[in-house]
Amino acid sequence: xxxxxxxxxxxxxxxxxxxxxxxxxxxxxxxxxxxxxxxxxxxxxxxxxxxxxxxxxxxxxxxxxxxxxxxxxxxxxxxxxxxxxxxxxxxxxxxxxxxxxxxxxxxxxxxxxxxxxxxxxxxxxxxxxxxxxxxxxxxxxxxxxxxxxxxxxxxxxxxxxxxxxxxxxxxxxxxxxxxxxxxxxxxxxxxxxxxxxxxxxxxxxxxxxxxxxxxxxxxxxxxxxxxxxxxxxxxxxxxxxxxxxxxxxxxxxxxxxxxxxxxxxxxxxxxxxxxxxxxxxxxxxxxxxxxxxxxxxxxxxxxxxxxxxxxxxxxxxxxxxxxxxxxxxxxxxxxxxxxxxxxxxxxxxxxxxxxxxxxxxxxxxxxxxxxxxxxxxxxxxxxxxxxxxxxxxxxxxxxxxxxxxxxxxxxxxxxxxxxxxxxxxxxxxxxxxxxxxxxxxxxxxxxxxxxxxxxxxxxxxxxxxxxxxxxxxxxxxxxxxxxxxxxxxxxxxxxxxxxxxxxxxxxxxxxxxxxxxxxxxxxxxxxxxxxxxxxxxxxxxxxx
Numbered sequence: 001x002x003x004x005x006x007x008x009x010x011x012x013x014x015x016x017x018x019x020x021x022x023x024x025x026x027x028x029x030x031x032x033x034x035x036x037x038x039x040x041x042x043x044x045x046x047x048x049x050x051x052x053x054x055x056x057x058x059x060x061x062x063x064x065x066x067x068x069x070x071x072x073x074x075x076x077x078x079x080x081x082x083x084x085x086x087x088x089x090x091x092x093x094x095x096x097x098x099x100x101x102x103x104x105x106x107x108x109x110x111x112x113x114x115x116x117x118x119x120x121x122x123x124x125x126x127x128x129x130x131x132x133x134x135x136x137x138x139x140x141x142x143x144x145x146x147x148x149x150x151x152x153x154x155x156x157x158x159x160x161x162x163x164x165x166x167x168x169x170x171x172x173x174x175x176x177x178x179x180x181x182x183x184x185x186x187x188x189x190x191x192x193x194x195x196x197x198x199x200x201x202x203x204x205x206x207x208x209x210x211x212x213x214x215x216x217x218x219x220x221x222x223x224x225x226x227x228x229x230x231x232x233x234x235x236x237x238x239x240x241x242x243x244x245x246x247x248x249x250x251x252x253x254x255x256x257x258x259x260x261x262x263x264x265x266x267x268x269x270x271x272x273x274x275x276x277x278x279x280x281x282x283x284x285x286x287x288x289x290x291x292x293x294x295x296x297x298x299x300x301x302x303x304x305x306x307x308x309x310x311x312x313x314x315x316x317x318x319x320x321x322x323x324x325x326x327x328x329x330x331x332x333x334x335x336x337x338x339x340x341x342x343x344x345x346x347x348x349x350x351x352x353x354x355x356x357x358x359x360x361x362x363x364x365x366x367x368x369x370x371x372x373x374x375x376x377x378x379x380x381x382x383x384x385x386x387x388x389x390x391x392x393x394x395x396x397x398x399x400x401x402x403x404x405x406x407x408x409x410x411x412x413x414x415x416x417x418x419x420x421x422x423x424x425x426x427x428x429x430x431x432x433x434x435x436x437x438x439x440x441x442x443x444x445x446x447x448x449x450x451x452x453x454x455x456x457x458x459x460x461x462x463x464x465x466x467x468x469x470x471x472x473x474x475x476x477x478x479x480x481x482x483x484x485x486x487x488x489x490x491x492x493x494x495x496x497x498x499x500x501x502x503x504x505x506x507x508x509x510x511x512x513x514x515x516x517x518x519x520x521x522x523x524x525x526x527x528x529x530x531x532x533x534x535x536x537x538x539x540x541x542x543x544x
Contacts, residue, residue: 019395025210028099040054076103095191132155192401215249224308225255231256317355322355357430374415382423384419385430386417387418440468
């Protein structure tokens with residue numbers, strides 16, 4: 001159905017690669033059911049070191065049984081179903097069953113509180129929930145305030161009162177679930193992701209059944225997967241990144257997905273050991289993970305099977321890029337996208353990566369950097385990343401579900417406005433600056449937080465940093481860094497001066513942080529994004 005071709009360079013890629021979705025596409029029927037049932041689809045490693053392999057035939061049968069069983073319980077096309085599952089095999093089975101039914105899965109993180117569950121269930125009109133046994137108590141506490149929530153399915157553990165046991169339910173379903181004229185496809189709603197929103201309730205990002213096809217670009221070209229490869233994306237299943245790197249594109253490219261289902265604290269040495277022992281061939285993780293990995297003794301691990309690495313979610317600093325390349329003789333290829341999109345900007349193997357650059361626009365995404373009046377900015381000047389939408393864009397979200405006014409606020413005048421800022425260099429590479437409200441205006445300069453953060457974390461004393469602006473009568477704003485130190489370092493005046501001097505050497509002198517605050521941890525969303533707004537608000541309260 002989808003064939004990976006080889007490209008000589010970026011211009012050749014843009015000229016010949018045309019992402020598209022077949023007519024009336026439904027991933028469960030048009031990819032899964034047509035796949036070789038004996039081919040390896042997924043390798044799962046649990047916290048106890050148990051390794052299991054699963055074929056496409058496993059998912060064909062189990063998803064059909066679950067779809068039939070859920071429909072018999074009243075789940076139907078258009079229903080919204082919350083999934084709170086760890087990195088476990090049932091996640092893939094449930095998602096595929098939802099695609100067969102046409103019910104809309106809403107993957108959600110396990111860190112949701114009772115209040116979060118109540119808000120999201122009512123906000124989204126959720127009628128069923130499928131979750132871990134460890135989440136059931138929170139759901140039971142919340143369900144009295146959730147009138148529309150009718151069906152409860154528990155995965156693992158002794159089944160609680162009022163809950164359906166997952167395995168017992170699965171046994172009730174028939175293994176045949178043929179396609180019919182009513183089967184959802186194409187432009188029908190397929191999945192909802194809650195955005196990770198740093199303020200207020202997150203928005204409901206809805207994608208249609210054509211959406212998985214855009215991830216072929218992610219799997220085949222950005223992850224560079226070949227038939228038989230084993231790919232590891234280190235992502236939780238509660239977010240859109242899980243289907244970026246653990247599902248549609250990797251399978252369509254012919255690779256198998258490797259899942260490390262760790263439940264406790266992330267241990268970088270353990271990840272390296274697992275990658276070596278399981279001969280991972282391609283790998284994707286956020287820059288924070290790479291920063292922890294390069295602090296390990298990398299020569300201890302045989303990663304000879306690894307041939308391609310990618311990163312997204314924040315900017316990768318130079319020191320990590322070069323440390324990784326020196327250790328494994330391979331670069332890290334950056335990329336950029338949102339919950340509302342698939343990969344829209346990237347660096348590919350036929351391009352020379354520039355550390356800190358997110359790359360160039362992906363074919364199928366007509367991208368421009370616009371100013372506040374909607375005009376394209378000159379090369380080298382900052383602008384908002386905007387996507388032309390005067391014709392359909394494969395991979396772009398359909399809408400913010402049930403909220404047309406929020407959709408209209410970002411889709412207007414023929415463009416989708418991402419709310420992210422970047423600038424382009426002389427070679428056409430884009431350099432991400434941050435959200436529009438994260439930019440700092442100091443003495444007439446506009447400073448993006450990422451470049452300063454990247455310089456800070458390149459210092460051996462710094463594990464994490466968040467850069468914000470604080471009001472100043474003279475400069476308008478001062479650059480402030482909130483820093484988490486590595487073990488063995490003490491936040492004092494001497495270290496502050498050393499960090500300031502270090503940043504001045506790596507960036508333009510006016511960008512260095514004039515204020516540095518040392519903290520034990522940074523405020524983050526449950527998806528792990530730094531909440532710079534919380535830092536700014538806390539600073540304003542202190543100043544008041």
